[in-house]
Amino acid sequence: MMRRLALGVFLLFFCATAHAAPHFPVLTGHVVDDANVLSRDAAQELDQKLMEYERGTSNQVIVVTLSSLQGLTIEDYGYQLGRYWGIGQKGKNNGTLFIVAPNERKVRIEVGYGLEGVLTDATSSQIIQGIVLPNFKSGDMERGVVDGAQAILEVLGGHGVVVSSSDNHASTVQSVLGLIMLILFLSFAARHPFIAMMLLSDSRFGGSSSGGSSWGGGGGGSFGGGGASGSW
């Protein structure tokens, strides 16, 4: 009886708050791929990179893809999401959200109060226009997200925005190397299946899950609408 009552009160409260504010996804890590635009490997790799970046600098950079903006503009949704999650450390407000809404075709870099001086509106806009949108327009969402996040980290680290118009050559070299590695690995696996399994499970599951659980989530930072948006 009491439990049911408590549940009722909880639901009532939940409905009341859900009505007042948009519904926000759960902050599960440094990459929240609500719209499923990233492959599992890319999401994990990016998550790992952003986690290490936070360990080194205490700056929180979160990549989030949204399946819906719920009728709000991305500017309106962005700062509220940042505040709701409390991205950035309390008092330092050193958080940044990289938001992609593929269904509305909108993208935004939302910068916390404390990072506005480094990641300015102009550089945020440069990253979006020069790095993110060209990839989105050509249909490579994943690369746009990964390269955009990388550019954000570089700018926060004191570097300028480097817009590379064509590094297709590098990427073909990379994929050829990847293919060779894969063939070598498969031939190795055919001879020693047990060792290959151990290698796979160790790098895939062991590493990432222990990393994910040690993260404390948002640090209580706040946002004031700085950053830039774009659409494609």
Added chain:
Amino acid sequence: MSARTWIILAIVAVVIFAIGGINTIPRLEEGVNASWAQVQNEYQRRSDLIPNLVETVKGYANFEKQTLTDVINARASATKVTITPENLSDPEAMKKFEAAQGQLSSALSHLMAVSERYPDLKANQNFIALQSQLEGTENRIAVARRDYIAAVQDYNVRVRTFPGVLWAHIYGAQPKQSFTATEGAATPPAVKF
């Protein structure tokens, strides 16, 4: 008065004290003042961008003189109108502030609309950077305004309802002015040629 009346009065006083909280109104007022300071900061930030913007645009041959003059004049009159925390209850002061900043908003959005007609200007790196800074600042203004509206609402509800109204009477606290313009007013008006 009998001892019993005193006891009842004391209990009533304690209850009001407990519910109302003697510190609530000053605390909420501080919230209003802080969010107002943020609003003025963001408007100041916009104002600071304008000289650079005007300088950049001026370099383009036969750019509409009138548009630039409007922006310069609107900026000059907007910087004259500021509101100190003590005047936040004054509806006239707020109206003046809104009018001055609104004028500047529309002059600026007209400037940005006109600049669409100058392809060279639109390709200028300096102009592109200024444009994104201006967009970011307009967005910050919108956020700061919304925060201010929320802070004023918290404060005014407390000042106008029991038991806060009793404390408000003691402090002489007045309801604060909120923004009257709707959010739609912040979006640039459509310019037809």
